[in-house]
Amino acid sequence: MYIHQITVFLENMKGTLSKLTTLLADNGIDILAMSIADTSGFGLVRFIVREKDNDACLxxxxxxxxxxxxxxxxxxxxxxxxxxxxxxxCLLDAAGISIEYLYSFNYSEGNNALIIFRLSDREAGLKIFAENGISVFSQTEINSIQ
Structure with a gap:
């Protein structure tokens, strides 16, 4: 069970992130989770929006x-x-699955944090989660976040 993520490449220049978020806000797109990673010349902004907004956002x-x-x-x-x-x-490590990156969601559910995982082998990761009682948040559940 996967969710959609959008990745944007930005120049490492003052104001580029606020320009991006202004564009999304002005068009009614709500950022539900976000991660920023930078290098010397550019940054990678990864974020989650509601499914209904994915294609329009892209x-x-x-x-x-x-x-x-x-x-x-x-x-x-x-x-x-x-x-x-x-x-x-530890479960992923024992199964030989690499974590390419992870970041947390701006929302929690009860006593659970929501963590976004990008794995080297998504199918194997989902299997490990299922076998160990680790539930995943569906795209439908994300769509219903208020």
Whole structure:
């Protein structure tokens, strides 16, 4: 069970991030989770929006000159307690699955944090999660966040 993520390449220049978020806000697109990674020349902004906004968001970004793409990630419910994330990381490590990156969601559910995972092998990761009682947040559940 995957969710959609949008990745945008930005120049490392003052104001580029606020320009991006202004464009999205002005067009009614709500950012539900976001991660920023930078290098010396550019940054990668990864974010999650509601499914109904994915295609419009991607088209809007491209129409405004942004290099953007959509891919799939996993959003896992992680117990919000000492060792909650560690348990999942150890399970993935034991299965030989690399974590390409992860970041947290701007929303929590009960006593669970929501963590976005990009894994080297998504199918194997989902299997590990299922076998170990780690539930994942569906795209439908993300769409219903208020």
């Amino acid at each position: 088209a809007l970004l491209k129409a405004n000159g942004y290099s953007a793409r959509k891919n799939h990630v996993i959003c896992a419910r992680v117990p919000n307690e000492a060792g909650g994330l560690n348990k999942i990381l």
